[in-house]
Amino acid sequence: MADGVEEQLIAMRGFLDGEVAQRRLDRLASHFSEENILKEEQLSREVCAKLIRRSVNSSVLASLMAGCYPADREKIFNFFINRPDLETPVEIAKTEHRELVYMQLTALVNEGGVNAMKYLMEDPARYFTIMEAVGFIDVSLGIKFGVQFSLWGGSVVNLGTQKHRDKYLEGISNLKYPGCFAMTELHHGSNVQGIQTTATFDRMTDEFVINTPNEGATKWWIGNAAVHGKIASVFARLQLPSPDSHLDTDMGVHAFIVPLRSMEDHSVLPGIEIRDCGYKVGLNGVDNGALRFHNVRIPRDNLLNRFGDVSRDGEYSSTLPTINKRFAATLGELVGGRVGLAYGSVGVLKAACTIAIRYSLIRQQFGPPNKEEISILDYQSQQQKLMPMLSSAYAFNFATEYLVERYAEMKRTHDDDIVADVHALSAGLKAYITSYTAKSLNTCRESCGGHGYAAVNRFGSLRNDHDIFQTFEGDNTVLLQQVAGDLLKQYKRKFEGGALSVTWTYLRDSMTTYLSQTNPVVTHREGYSHLRDPRFQLDAFQYRTARLLHTAALRLRKHSKRLGSFGAWNRCLNHLLTLAESHIESVILAKFTEAIERCEDRNTRKVLNMLRDLYALDRIWKDIGTYRNQDYIAPNKAKAIHRLVEYLSFELKGVAGSLVDGFGIPDVLLRAPIGLQSGQYTEYSHHIGFE
Amino acid sequence: MADGVEEQLIAMRGFLDGEVAQRRLDRLASHFSEENILKEEQLSREVCAKLIRRSVNSSVLASLMAGCYPADREKIFNFFINRPDLETPVEIAKTEHRELVYMQLTALVNEGGVNAMKYLMEDPARYFTIMEAVGFIDVSLGIKFGVQFSLWGGSVVNLGTQKHRDKYLEGISNLKYPGCFAMTELHHGSNVQGIQTTATFDRMTDEFVINTPNEGATKWWIGNAAVHGKIASVFARLQLPSPDSHLDTDMGVHAFIVPLRSMEDHSVLPGIEIRDCGYKVGLNGVDNGALRFHNVRIPRDNLLNRFGDVSRDGEYSSTLPTINKRFAATLGELVGGRVGLAYGSVGVLKAACTIAIRYSLIRQQFGPPNKEEISILDYQSQQQKLMPMLSSAYAFNFATEYLVERYAEMKRTHDDDIVADVHALSAGLKAYITSYTAKSLNTCRESCGGHGYAAVNRFGSLRNDHDIFQTFEGDNTVLLQQVAGDLLKQYKRKFEGGALSVTWTYLRDSMTTYLSQTNPVVTHREGYSHLRDPRFQLDAFQYRTARLLHTAALRLRKHSKRLGSFGAWNRCLNHLLTLAESHIESVILAKFTEAIERCEDRNTRKVLNMLRDLYALDRIWKDIGTYRNQDYIAPNKAKAIHRLVEYLSFELKGVAGSLVDGFGIPDVLLRAPIGLQSGQYTEYSHHIGFE
Structure with a gap:
């Protein structure tokens, strides 16, 4: 081997800090040689990074991420791009803001040709696409839209009968009846x-x-x-x-x-x-x-x-025979609001990621002695803040798309099993995603330092507007309990030999695995290919859920005797919330993996796999105490996971710019000067009046 | 034993879910009987709760928490209570807000008789007391005050010479020279x-x-x-x-x-x-x-x-001989700003805790079938959100008081060791506390649901105003690196046989402990008295710090050879940040423990001990993966710690109202209707115009 190559290989080995290095290199080498695109000397970090960059095609990504109705999204965007008079200014008082948003809404309906009630009833996926798109104009507009159509309109459509539809529907659609x-x-x-x-x-x-x-x-x-x-x-x-x-x-x-x-x-x-x-x-x-x-x-x-x-x-x-059943049916019809919030929350997360990552790429601060300063995204700490977030935005995108599909299916079929599934899924995804996005908005502001604090750069208004997503249409803590309750129902059913609804079938297998011993060989496997295998990742998520479910059921049974069911539930509440989150995380991972399998572009698949790995491994690492406590993961494997999380974050920052371009948010709607595709500082200076 | 008592004992045993129960009961029994205040039948949970309540005296707490200059704090509060014309309204535009804050500042100086520059130079503790107090009026006022006196005034005083002081000082004090x-x-x-x-x-x-x-x-x-x-x-x-x-x-x-x-x-x-x-x-x-x-x-x-x-x-x-030394001396003089921010951040945390906890006590939602609804603070999940936060507010209070004392000592003595200590301590506490408070403000809003989203209830403005505390006067991520750098310097010195500065002496002992084996007996001890022993808690914190420090030093040495010192630092950056946080947590714990020892009121000490235990054990639990990975804590001990965290949170919620009263924030300054001491809903309804 030539000296230079040897040096590079040693450099890589150094990066990985341990015995896994050789295995990882072997694996990388075989991985690349399988594809006949790499010679040995290309294994250096720089070359790897270039390779990954080459494999990212923003427009392929953009079309993958644009959802089922890219044309509708585009149409909404263009409508507002051509109406700068309707743009929400950086500072605006409550009274004026309310009037402006009302004008935005009426323009959308009267001039933009949006017939929201029609989409809501006939094609929910289209409805949610539009609702998410208007959220990019102003989150208040997204919510005003939702209040008028999903909530007020939805209550007439879903809780009323034909006479109500005949009387009110048109006026709701055309805003004659706000x-x-x-x-x-x-x-x-x-x-x-x-x-x-x-x-x-x-x-x-x-x-x-x-x-x-x-x-x-x-x-x-x-x-x-x-x-x-x-x-x-x-x-x-x-x-x-x-x-x-x-x-x-x-x-x-x-x-x-x-x-x-x-x-x-x-x-x-x-x-x-x-x-x-x-x-x-x-x-x-x-x-x-x-x-x-x-x-x-x-x-x-x-x-x-x-x-x-x-x-x-x-x-x-x-x-319906009882008050409780009627109440459940009534509230059940309102589940669409949650679907919309989960979907809209991902949009907010994408916007925030775009701004934070673009700025982190151009912002330079400090550097090696007597050398140029480096971009703040070159810092491990900044990568740790933003790369798992970016991977989550991708993960959530596919999960909420699945939710919208299932919701549409439910509306079409009224199948009882799908109804139950969509209820728990929408509750869980709404709670999990909105909590995650709320936390991320803080991280974004903080990670962009002082310039992140300028209102024009959007983090403040996005955070303040989005904050309540955690509360309305069902408080997140309450919704997670519904998920836990549903899991326990499924668990009970399993032991009674019944069928499991689709999203839960994994429980049957993993419960069996859990009830047997953990596999000591797997516990210690720490090779690169094993850790990046979606089967390992999914198994780890599902094992945790199955275990939490099993122990929750036992604890509830024990406490119920003395405390009654309400008291027992409260005594186990933290446990139950963890269970629900664990379940939702595994659903998200499964849907992400399925979406990658469906992607036909091989290079895009490669990058999506990296994102998926980071999503999964970062979460396993964050909960490593649980895994260690059960010895599901041995100490050295835990360390290998941590190293891989840091390494994937490092690798992904090289393509982070393209990955946020993939979200397809036009500069003119994103608005934040520091989040633009180019000329950020100059635009920012212009904004405050410098020439 | 009478049947009723037996039942109660069983109930308690059930609560603790495990084998520790008996030991805990024995311990509790001996603990209480030592004090001759308890008969066996008083061991039920209800009685325990009452006992704790009886032991909390809000006014003793309030005087303990009011700092060294309670009269100055009181004077500032009263000045603004008597000037309702200077109160910041809930909605105010930027231009008007700036003028109002300027009026607040000039009134404080011209009518309130505050001579900030005098205090800044002669008695920093008094200066910081006043700065924290004005933050309760409006956080903007606290910052405007800081800009004028700490920053602009501080630069003249600390970087200038007598001619500058003669020329500018009076004009800075009396606002002739903003x-x-x-x-x-x-x-x-x-x-x-x-x-x-x-x-x-x-x-x-x-x-x-x-x-x-x-x-x-x-x-x-x-x-x-x-x-x-x-x-x-x-x-x-x-x-x-x-x-x-x-x-x-x-x-x-x-x-x-x-x-x-x-x-x-x-x-x-x-x-x-x-x-x-x-x-x-x-x-x-x-x-x-x-x-x-x-x-x-x-x-x-x-x-x-x-x-x-x-x-x-x-x-x-x-x-000073070099540019670097002059630069360090120049920036070094500005450390007071960090002290002020750390101190002020605790004030914000106290205000937010007060509002969130008072509301959680009166807000009722759901309950056992056919019974009254229960307060949301009765839910385990709400206790988990708010009780560790309350314990942190107490912990931070004593830590920042210590920081202010050290700062005053530094200003008095100019002793080199104290200078170094105060630099690292102010950097670490500023970073750690402001990050924690920022996260807590989100938790407070979220945990108070929809009514937490009304601007009048303060979470929004507190969060938005406080947010930048994480960035200005030193970005938290950068400051934590300074702490890590200082620790590594101390570590090196240790091996070279030199002296350690005061805050770091523990490293000598714990490093020795760490370099030997962990004690397998202690690893498995899970008794109540052991877990609540501050020596165990501090040992756990310090062990972690010592271990992180030792491994960081090794990794840095290894990577430096190839990557240079800058590259190696970046490769270990996450590790170094964790190290710095770990160190700061142990300093906070040590100062909390010392403050409790100084407290003369036995009953108050008892409650403070519970808060300290919760602070310490919650953090150990949050980082349980680290402890498990080194087998410092055995699996069953980990579970016992988790149970104790839940139990302490449960016990403390019974006295949470008194504990926030101890922060001594007058209703009229707190302002949030849902955070008042009584009549919250009615005041809230009045606020929006209902009679």
Whole structure:
């Protein structure tokens, strides 16, 4: 071997710090020689990096990442690119922001030709593509859009019947009826069954009478209520007068259409009190309000009666036998909101990654003595902050695409198993992804230092706007418990010999593996090809989930005897939340792996594999205590995983620029000067008025 | 034993889930019986909780936590409580916010009788008490205060000589000279040695000529520059014309006093270009600007000449031999800013904890079937989010008090060892605490759900204002490297037989321990009294630090041969950052333990011990992978630690209300309706206009 090559090989070996080096080199060599593209001397780090760079084709990536409706996305982008008058300025007061977002929405509908309700009902994937795209214009617009169509529109479509659709659908679509979704109350958010607003049937007049019985029952945070909303679907306890008593019978939570403001002059209607919820941490382009009702009368027809109806005589009827079943059906229809948030959260993560990574590539600070400064992405610490995040954005992209497909399938088939699957999946992905994105936005700001703190560079508004994604449409801590609950149901079913729903089939195998001993050979394997094998990675994720599930079931059973089921659940709550996250992580990994297999471009597959490996190994390393505690992973294997995480982060930073280009966010929408494709500093200086 | 008691004992045993239960009960029993306050039947959880509650005296805590100058804190609070006209509204535009904060500052000085420069020079502890207190009014005010006095004033006092103090000090104190600290440039923040602004001596006129040679050299983020500043201390490379060449000699970075605006009409002076850095993520009450200099001439006397001077003939003189030593001395004097930020960050954490915990106590959601809803702080998940945070706020309080003491000692003695110690300590505590607080602010918002998203409830502004604490006065990632560098210096010294500075003496012992085998008996000990023994906790922290230090030194030596010292450092960067954090955590734990020993009230000590245990064990648990990987902690011991963390969080939530009362933040300054001591919901409803 020539001296130079030897030196390079030694250099690489040094990098890997250990005995694995030789094996890794052998593996790399065989890997590349299989493909006949490499001679030995090309194994140096620089050459590897070049090779990877060569293999990344941003436009292949972009078309892979653009989703099922790239043309719709493009159309939305172009509409706003051509309307700079609608661009949200860097600093804007609440009042002006609300008006601007409303103008953006009306322009989209009236001039942009978007018929959101049609897509929502006929083609959810298209609907979510558009919702994500408008989020790039202004997150407030995405949410205003969601309030009007997913929530207010969705409640009419999903909880109402044909008469409601006939009456309201067109006005919802064309914004003649800007509306609200009035569920949350001052005292009750997560616990919807605890809401206290009442809708009492008055047989005399054939009306419902809506009332706010106490301060805690004030509807709160109602989007569109403070300024623009004319109507609301109000969630209230249906009270039916009993024929043989003076007391009303509480039939549980139902939704009612309640006009709030006059269609003519927009004045607030009698009996209705509206207050402005005021300035928020973010999303100030959305006008949230608080509502109180004082004997507000609505016709009987305004009950959204798909799951329960009241006759002229005050008789209640339903195809569903119990209050709990009706409640579950009612809330179940609203799962689309979660799908939209999970999908939109990935969009926010992509935008933040793009800005942070582009800036980290041009920002230079310090360097070797008497040499040029190096880019901050050349620092191991910066790679550690941003590269696993980039891999997660890719991973989440494929997972949420899968979720949207499953959701569309559910809407098409109404198959019970798919319904259950989509419920748990949307809860889990929404919770996991929005929590991850929220944390990442902080990391992005911090990793971009002072210039990350300029509002124009977007991290502040993205973080503030996105923050509440963790809470609305289901608090993340509550949603993860739903996932855990579903897993436990599946677990029970497994032992009762029943079928598992699709996303959970892995549990059968891994449970068997878990219940047997861990394999001591695998525990110690630390070779490069083994660690990068998706089967090892998936097995590690699924082993952890299976183990957490099994132990959770045992602990719950033990504690229930003494504490009751509620007490036992609370005693194991941290355990259950970890279980849910573990499950979701393995679903994401599985979907990422499947998406890579479907990718036809060989070079792109290679880079995606690196991203997938980093996603998986970084998470295994972050939870290494669990794996070590069970001796699933031996100490030296743990170290090898850590080294590989650092190495993959190092390798990927060489193509990080192309990988964020793959997200396909146009500069003019991204807006952040430090996040542009070129000329960042100059644009940034221009922004504050230097010539 | 009576049946009821037996049942309660079993209940407790059940809680602890394992074999440790009996030992714990024995221990608890002996512990309490020692104090003769308990009979056996009082061992139930409820009784335990009551006991703890009884032992917490908020006013004892409050006086313990109020620092050395409670009267000054009180005076500041009262001044602003009596000036509601100076209160920052929930929504305020940048321009108005800047004016309001300036009014707050001038009122404080002119009417509140605060002579900040006097305290800064004579009694730093008093200065920091006041700076922290004004941060409760508005974080922007705390920073505006810091810019004027610590930075601009500090540069004159610490880098200048008597002539500068005579000329400027009074005007700085009484705000006749609002000033700036112009160090950072567009291209250089952390790497101050890379700044490019020049100050060329002109022997003909006995002046320095200040220039901005290129776009990247634009001074950026300069506080007070956009609106209020009249003068600045400008950091620039001193250029001296060489007698025998046409080239100037670069003497390195020095600070110069440069007038920016006319003292008469506030117009910008010739040759100076000022731009507004614009809207920021937070701190919009501070007016940051960008500066460019075009042949701006200043008299030779305007060089802040404590560490280097230029004679009339253009001869350079200094008591320090090299550019690097002068640079270190110059930057070294600015360490006070870090002390202030660490101290102020704890104040922000206390405010956020107070709001989040008080709300979590009154917020109820869900509950056992057919029973009342329970408070969200009754959930294990909420305890896990907030109780370790509360324990950290207490821990940080004592650590930063210690830092302030050491800083004052340094200022008094100028002892070299103390200087080195304070430098590393202030860097480490600033980085560690501000990162922790930044993360906690997100957790607080998220854990308070929708109502945490109302701007009036403060999490948004606290987070946005505090965010940049992670970056300014030294980027956290850079500061932690300084700590790691200092540790490695100490490590080297140890092996060369020299003395260790005070904060590091533990390394000698633990290094010896580490280099021997871990003790297999201790590895398996999992008893309650052992885990709650501060000696075990500190040993675990110090073992980890010693081990990380030892392995870092070995790795650096190995990599240096091939990669050079810069490359080796970067190759080990994640390792080094972990090392620095580990060290700082052990310093915090040690200071917490010492503070508890000094506390004379026995009952208070008991509660503080619980907080200390939670602080320590939670961190050990979070890093359990490291401990497991070295078998420092056996698997069952790891589980016992986790159980104890959950149990301590559970126990502490019973007294969490009193513990946040101990922070002593008046309701009227805390402002957040959901964080008030009582009547939260009603106040919150009033805020949005309901009667």
